[in-house]
Amino acid sequence: MSLLRVSRLDVSLGSKKVLNGIELEATSGEFIGLIGPNGAGKSTLLKSILGLVPSSGEILLDGKASGQLSAVQRARIAAYLPQDREIGWAISVERLVMLGRMPHKSAFAATDAKDALIAEEAIRRMDIEAFRNRSALELSGGEKARVLIARALAQQAPLLLADEPTAGLDPAHQIGLMQSFAGLAEDGSTVIASTHDLALAARWCTRLVLLHGGRILADGEPANVLTRENLRRVFGVEVYLETTQQGLIVQPVAMTGENNG
Structure with a gap:
């Protein structure tokens, strides 16, 4: 059974x-x-999956209609990292990450040693040990992004939806995050992440879905989606492509002058 199935989805x-x-x-x-x-x-596609925008069509999460799930039921299946990185709570980084465990706890139940171990692994993965005791309100933009990603990882939902997760991160942490997402997929989770970084997408994703004008133009392995023809048509750019032992290298080198809208 598919973890996620979207059929005939329309959003206005x-x-x-x-x-x-x-x-x-x-x-x-x-x-x-x-x-x-x-x-x-x-x-919009990511938000639609979680019922955050009105839509028509069918969205199934783990075989169940998304709109019929409670917020807690949905959170046990899917974790979501939005583009908005604002944090509104004056709590420690460690405590914020621990909030990712809440969907797995009954009302008023305290976190336990298992929750602490899971949160600790998320903190380690996102390299935020150095400021775990700081207030989340004191963090830089990049630090906030890593903390919120750690919270999503601590949620341990089988499906992770991330909207521009590498935005605001330096190159080392961008690569580290993509490695973490790839590792989650290798362990059996499903990760769907939107990105404008074609190089990172080509290197780490197992599959790419190319959206253009509200429709799916291409869907498949990176080498079959990131073709020169597709990138000219959709992005209006010429690209350098090379297949290496580390994967496909994609580097935009010039504008075509074509209208890609």
């Missing part, structure tokens, strides 16, 4: 149709990158 925001007839299925062990230009519908 105001008078604008943002997604049109989306068909998407994701199974355990996949690291899927959502790529496409600004306005293609990447963020």
